[in-house]
Amino acid sequence: MHYGRTLREAISNSETTPLIGIYDMYSASIAANHYNGFFVSGFGFAASHYGLPDIGFIAWPDMVAFAERLRLAFPRHHMVVDIDDGYVDPEVACHVVQRLERIGVSGVILEDQKRPRRCGHADGKQVLPLEEYLEKLNLVLESRSDLVVVARTDAVEESEIVRRAAALAETDADVVLVDGVRSVEWIRKIRGVVGDKKLMFNQIAGGKSPRLSLPELTELGIDVAIYSTPCLFAAHTAIDSALTDLKNADGRLPDTTRGAAEVGVRGSTELLERNISRHHGRQRPVSV
Template sequence: MGTLLTGSHTPRARLRELLAAGEPLVAPGAFDALTARLVEEAGFDAVYMTGFGTTASLIGRPDLGLLTGTEMVDHARRLAAAVELPLIADADTGYGNAINVIRTVHLYEQAGVAGLHLEDQVNPKKCGHMAGKAVIPAEEMTGKIRAAVAARRDPDLVLIARTDAAAVEGVDAAIARARAYADAGADLLFVEAPTSEEAIEHVATKLRGVAPLVFNWAEGGRTPPIPLARIAELGFALVLFPIGTLLAATAGARALLKTLKNDGIPAEAMPGLPTFDEFTDFIGLPEAKTLEARFGAGEER
């Protein structure tokens, strides 16, 4: 089970070490605690709590700002508790103005996240790869970033400023916003949804040396799927793969359910799936049995 460690070995300190290592840190998306454990099992060094996937998994609806800050914090707490990896979490717009951002940062920090990102969309927001977005004034977002920095109790908590302005005001305006957010104290900059490799290179070139950069490799989104080697050449520090696990889980469940509907039993869909024992081992049954033997846990009388 995940723990909040102390000293230089905390997930937050580890995240900062990974971001400073000189190679892009790859953070696959997790939409629940089980997916986060699968990311950890696969050997990745960090995990990303996707807002898109959180919305889909909790309420089965699109990422249109439908979840409250409380729901997002509760979900982040479950993911952080499930793994030892640093958890980077979507914190949407901070769920209000600068005062709300202060509370959001406090709650995410208490939940155990190693990093979070705040975006400059209006509230309610939309997925960064959907049409019809709108952004708040840059000055207002700068104030929200300053509030987040002031609210941070652990200096190792990584604060990421995301701008969605490229789709609304153009790439150069998004770059100007990112610079302002860096001046306000953001640790990383996240220019969402550039729509060409030329735009990606322009962002990387103009923001080189300002602050480390985030690349959102949104599966099927508006940003072209460029190779990781190219992302590294451009100097991005963090690469998010937000919804691949969600899409894979959907495809797998859909295939099994189709077989069950057609055949009356799921037998033909079972080959390749974990066995019952393999799955219970993965989610920690042996550990629970060890604890039962150690502490004499049994049925209450």
């Protein structure tokens, strides 16, 4: 499949294309029942793979290995991977992009932060000089063939946001992302600055950006929306609640045999067996 071309076609539609942030194979398995596009969130991956905050701990071989497992299980889903700052070095960024493209990743997001990096909705972000970032971005663009490349700026000063958004729109990047946009007014301003370039918006619960529906984003001219952490934060809440209930029940597990809401071994196995059947279109029998 031409994964980059397929994603370009999707985001060329008149409505905003959603990409759901997943953090491991299980969350992706659930998300695949609801959406046909994944965002491999750096926040979620750092949390699930390392148990650490999203401040630069991710090693590129770990991210590449995760993307490979995802593509094997989900051969037809859009998949955009957050590669942070390209793991510092421009040549490393190009190598990672080529590896991801060979795996079948649809697109990547490359940011202009400098180390120590931060989550896009955190305080204390610092950005590279624009010329240095553009040099890295252009090398990445030259190294890809079909892959969608999202150029992201983490600038926070208003004049710098405008300057960088305009500069990114002039490159061969497919999409521009200004992370941590704080208001609808600024979304409209950025939309005007980037002209005809495709525009991405990042939504994260508790983040700095306004919570907006897909129809609202479409009206604002957003072409693609990434939802960084809905699965991660839902899992946090659900796991904490389930273990609290287990403790309060003196260790007695809930009954999953009488139509209760809780998932049991059969429901979980049915979910995971779909990751095999997607490759050949035949549903495998549940063996439990």
